[in-house]
Amino acid sequence: MGHRITRAALHLSVDEVKERMHTNAHPWVRHHWWIIYNALVAPRKAEEIALHTGTSATTVHRVVSIYNRLGPIALETPGKGGRRHQYLSLAEEKAFLFPFFAQAESGEIATVAQIQHAYETKVGHEVAESTIYRLLNRHGWRKLVPRPRHPQADPQEQERFTKNFEAQAQALIATRTVEDKRPVLIMAQDEGCFGRINRAKQCWAPPGARPHVPAQVVREYTYVYAVVAPAPGQIVSLILPEASTAMMNLFLEQVSQTFSTHFIVMQVDGAGWHRANELVIPENIRLIPQPAYSPELNPVEHIWDELREKYFHNRIFPSLELLIDVLCQGLNDLAYDTERLRSLTNFPHLKVII
Template sequence: MKRDWMSDARQIPDEVMTYLRQIAVCAVIEKNCHPDDVSNVLGVSRSSVYDWLRRFTIDGYDGLETQKAPGMPPLVTKEMDQWLKDTVVQKTPEDFGYETPLWTCDILAELLRAEFGIQVVAATVNDHLKKLNLSYQKPCYRAIERNPEEVKKFLEYKFPRIQRLAARLEADIAFEDEAGIDLRERSGGTWGVVGETPKVSVTGKRGHCNVLSSVTAEGNLRYRVTEETITAKTYITFLESLIADRVKPLFLIADRASFHTSKMVRRFVCSHRKQLRLYYLPSYSPDLNPDEHVWEEIKDKRLGRSTILNKPDLLKKLRSALRSLQENKDRIKSFFLLPETKYAAGV
């Protein structure tokens, strides 16, 4: 049975066709074969052989390689690519009248149509964004009430002063925060059949507790678990545990929660001034607090992925997770090496 490619050279793969052209030209040029004979043996037209000889005369054997068709010019040009990158990095959809700050490929496709008059699908936009070294990420949310000048003042003036004073008094610097831990909080994912959401059995019971913690750049973690609502009194109890049996003074940096700034707490700190000083982060700036990452570690990476049966089980596993993290000083030190917290790494 005769193969299709034997009667139609278009069926021959490009790489093989390149070799056939080179063999044909070699036969004519170097072995003095007649072009008609080469045409008959290879089953190609005489005009094809003479065309190959012409291409060889101009570019040598390299000119006999299969040339890919140029195809249609790209719909999204380099100018549009640069506009895409600048738009994603420097603006939000709200600047264009959308009621969301989050970019999607569908929104960008609409803007490309409005800006340049081209019709592209979201998948095309996605491909171009990846080539521009952009990726789809979970954003870091910042409160609109945040004052950039206050943050700048804290980073460039206030905190360096705290560091210098701590060095002079040989004090330790720690960052403090609190978090609620709920029995029904879940995180993480699992594998399953495509199109079928995996089912995981969990408790439907209610249960809640609170944790207060502090961390230092040296990798020290202190914490207190309580089932009570955190009040000024609860906070003072934690402060008392932090300064108990301390040799060095402690400079504690916290956010501006109401119980942190209460008169009761202020009076306590003033009465223990030789042991404790309390400073405050800029308003709406949790990203500046390395202690925030304790909760990411405990809630999201540990408890949120565990099977928890009831509140006693929650308390048991919470304390176990905290003890485990407390022993991992390198992990705690890493909380001070993030872009937003590395300013505190030298304390």
């Protein structure tokens, strides 16, 4: 350890140094002024100043040396770090990306090639693909799977349905008899088809590994009828051989008996067997049809996605019976996990205050 005293030059008065130490907008600059303040009012060994200011002796030597040689400007000039050689400023980048928003919202930008071509035209020379990835990352863009929407869906009708759902539910509740004081349960119902046709899906794999998964086309199917009550996190389901009015009648009777102590308002889609003349609706159930081509409004669709991802992903089944066994396991797991079920299905429009 040396004995040399580290002393700051009198470029500024003590009061001026103290003011900059407290008022500069950048923490790293304020810290440098703190070092200069110590070297100015109490010159001593660099190791002692470093101990007092919470830095290294090397930093003290560097800061005091450059201040003594170049003056205050040396401390307040940005160093080598940061973004110094950008093609466009952040504001220019934002303006450049703006025309791509409409295409992005409609899911038309699948790769960065289109943006890269426009960017190269803008700056007048070629750039690396990684430049575009960093550009998109700086502005919060990310690559994700779009939410599917049927081309014939009516967004305005969908919005009206969600806004008016509570009013529809209240109107149906008013149709029960005066003596019926059972608590009301808001539910949503749907059917899902599960079969032995499977296609390879994306999966995780370590470096150097390319998974091989079996694929088959065997046209054997079964159907799951399910209804969820999002608020309490409950589900009732039946596995039936077909989608038809007769099967729907069986299912509604099962739901009615399971929740016999409740009055049920149930959202359904526009399938033919939900509005057939032969449909028998139990006395404690009322149906609310959702808009056409709008599966995204039905929370039971999330149940099908969950089952297919967690229990059927890249699997084949040698028989329909084995597939049904796995299907039963998945449905039972969901039935026992009320928090998970509530998280999957508690859509805002179903939070009706009775």
